[in-house]
Amino acid sequence: MIPTWRKILWAMIIGGLVGFAATTSYGCGSIGLKQQAVITLNGSEAALEAAHDAERLVCSPTANQAAAITHCDGPLAVQLGLTDAKHQALARAFSVAFEAQAKAAIVLQAWRAGDPAPASVSEYHQDVSDVLALVAQVFPTTHTVTTDAQQAVDKAAAILTTLGVQ
Amino acid sequence: MPIAQVLAWLSAGQTLVSVGVATIAQIKGFIATLHPGMSDADLNALLAAIQEGALRHKALADADAAG
Numbered sequence: 001m002i003p004t005w006r007k008i009l010w011a012m013i014i015g016g017l018v019g020f021a022a023t024t025s026y027g028c029g030s031i032g033l034k035q036q037a038v039i040t041l042n043g044s045e046a047a048l049e050a051a052h053d054a055e056r057l058v059c060s061p062t063a064n065q066a067a068a069i070t071h072c073d074g075p076l077a078v079q080l081g082l083t084d085a086k087h088q089a090l091a092r093a094f095s096v097a098f099e100a101q102a103k104a105a106i107v108l109q110a111w112r113a114g115d116p117a118p119a120s121v122s123e124y125h126q127d128v129s130d131v132l133a134l135v136a137q138v139f140p141t142t143h144t145v146t147t148d149a150q151q152a153v154d155k156a157a158a159i160l161t162t163l164g165v166q
Numbered sequence: 167m168p169i170a171q172v173l174a175w176l177s178a179g180q181t182l183v184s185v186g187v188a189t190i191a192q193i194k195g196f197i198a199t200l201h202p203g204m205s206d207a208d209l210n211a212l213l214a215a216i217q218e219g220a221l222r223h224k225a226l227a228d229a230d231a232a233g
Contacts, residue, residue: 005175009182016187038209038216045216052223063189068229084233091230098224105217 033113037121037162041108044155045101048128051135051148052094058145059087082138090138093131097152100124104159117163125156 022112056065059072059082072087072153100123132149139145205229 005178013186032203033204034209038204038212042212042216045219049219049223050226056226060211066226068226068232070230070233088231088233091227095224095227095231098220098227102217102220103225105213105220109213 002007013057025051033162034111037043037159040155040159041104044128044159046153047148047151047155048097051145054145054148055090080138082084086138090134093134094111097124097127097131102125117165119162121159122165125160128156130154
């Protein structure tokens with residue numbers, strides 16, 4: 001026959017483990033995926049902004065970076081062949097990517113684990129990939145514009161993985 | 167069983183419960199440190215900041231593209 005104290009002890013252990021599992025598993029399961037997606041989107045945005053800022057700085061290091069930059073006169077821009085036309089093409093690609101990024105942020109607000117992955121996130125991944133393709137035509141692979149753009153793409157892809165798209 | 171013995175077991179049981187609760191609380195605190203978890207309100211605030219930053223950069227890009 002099992003002594004009473006052993007029954008009490010086992011009851012405490014089992015009860016504690018059940019309560020512990022119930023509270024921690026709910027927290028990890030329901031909020032974890034969305035948190036992961038949002039934090040990754042935040043990282044992608046930071047990288048894309050860094051790439052954008054770096055490209056504009058190369059285009060014209062002396063221009064007011066808070067205003068429109070329409071002419072590339074920086075020494076590195078000349079060296080890399082970053083012409084006004086290429087800078088404007090990059091600007092259009094960045095504009096599309098940032099717009100898609102803003103849309104992705106809006107739809108993720110309403111997203112819940114188990115919901116279908118928002119199409120806006122796939123569109124953002126495609127748009128930021130287009131930026132990278134254009135950047136790669138001008139900047140070396142080791143330049144910060146390229147590495148930041150690559151990081152933005154990688155993190156966009158990671159969001160899709162988190163949401164179960166790929 | 168003598169009453170004194172019963173009281174002794176009850177006291178020991180209470181001590182064990184206290185130790186168990188404290189241990190579980192410490193474990194949960196450790197887990198929370200590793201996996202803090204953001205509230206939905208925190209996530210939405212971060213998403214709003216992301217949207218604001220993206221739109222700010224879009225405006226700059228649009229200005230550059232306009233020539």
